[in-house]
Amino acid sequence: MKKIIILIIAIFTISIVNAQTLVDTNKVWTVVESINLGASGTSIYKFQGDTIIIGNNYKKLYFTSDSTMTTWYYCGAFREDSTKKVYRQSSPYDILYYDFGLSKNDTVTVHGLFYNPLMVVDSVDTVTLITGEKRKAIYLHDSVNYCNDEWIDGIGSILGILNVDASCAIDVYYNLNCFIENDTLKYHTSFYPTCYYNTEGINENIINNIVTIYPNPTKDNLTIETNSNTAQKLEITNLIGQTIYTSYINKKATINTSVFAKGVYVLKLSSDKETVVKKFIKQ
Numbered sequence: 001m002k003k004i005i006i007l008i009i010a011i012f013t014i015s016i017v018n019a020q021t022l023v024d025t026n027k028v029w030t031v032v033e034s035i036n037l038g039a040s041g042t043s044i045y046k047f048q049g050d051t052i053i054i055g056n057n058y059k060k061l062y063f064t065s066d067s068t069m070t071t072w073y074y075c076g077a078f079r080e081d082s083t084k085k086v087y088r089q090s091s092p093y094d095i096l097y098y099d100f101g102l103s104k105n106d107t108v109t110v111h112g113l114f115y116n117p118l119m120v121v122d123s124v125d126t127v128t129l130i131t132g133e134k135r136k137a138i139y140l141h142d143s144v145n146y147c148n149d150e151w152i153d154g155i156g157s158i159l160g161i162l163n164v165d166a167s168c169a170i171d172v173y174y175n176l177n178c179f180i181e182n183d184t185l186k187y188h189t190s191f192y193p194t195c196y197y198n199t200e201g202i203n204e205n206i207i208n209n210i211v212t213i214y215p216n217p218t219k220d221n222l223t224i225e226t227n228s229n230t231a232q233k234l235e236i237t238n239l240i241g242q243t244i245y246t247s248y249i250n251k252k253a254t255i256n257t258s259v260f261a262k263g264v265y266v267l268k269l270s271s272d273k274e275t276v277v278k279k280f281i282k283q
Contacts, residue, residue, distance in 0.1 A: 022100070
């Protein structure tokens with residue numbers, strides 16, 4: 001009888017750990033992006049509103065860098081199915097962003113903002129949140145570059161909800177700083193003292209001697225400068241993964257952004273030796 005009771009408790013506990021939903025409007029994520037040598041800024045994410053696309057129900061993800069949270073930018077539409085897979089809407093097919101049903105040694109190709117790597121699951125465990133609640137945690141690494149990530153059920157990557165493939169990003173480092181659910185702080189990294197963390201007064205031209213983009217935010221034109229001696233491929237995508245601009249630059253280029261829709265964009269410069277990724281805002 002005692003063994004049966006213990007088994008029932010264990011099964012009940014596992015169900016609590018796994019019974020989480022990532023795509024929900026009762027959650028807020030704050031993510032710190034840090035440039036080399038320490039310049040940092042905070043992005044805030046939340047789901048707000050529903051939409052139906054090709055017969056599927058999605059929730060819309062929004063982003064802001066404004067501490068007053070008055071101006072928000074659309075990041076894309078997401079849905080989560082009964083098997084714990086999270087998809088981002090992308091025409092003509094949805095692309096996989098998370099799979100919380102993974103087990104040890106499983107592999108999965110995630111389609112994030114940067115590299116779309118093949119990830120290998122090293123282990124599956126649980127983590128304890130600030131509230132004492134336990135959540136399933138999946139520990140993974142990039143099979144090519146061996147960069148590590150951790151996914152927490154109902155929370156997402158510890159690099160930030162959108163940054164499932166950013167562990168190998170160059171020059172910019174991402175950290176999930178705070179996670180708030182139903183107005184309760186449940187996760188806060190030890191790296192930063194407050195949920196909204198910014199450092200000011202640091203010139204990006206001094207910090208980043210590889211690529212500089214300006215003005216950021218931009219309205220009509222964006223200038224890219226690089227100290228590379230070779231031509232580099234320039235690619236700009238929106239936050240739902242669609243490529244909207246490609247070109248090649250050598251040292252410096254200015255592109256017309258007046259035709260871009262308002263929102264957040266990912267700029268990637270790549271050569272045979274390295275890839276540099278940056279974000280910019282079109283106002």
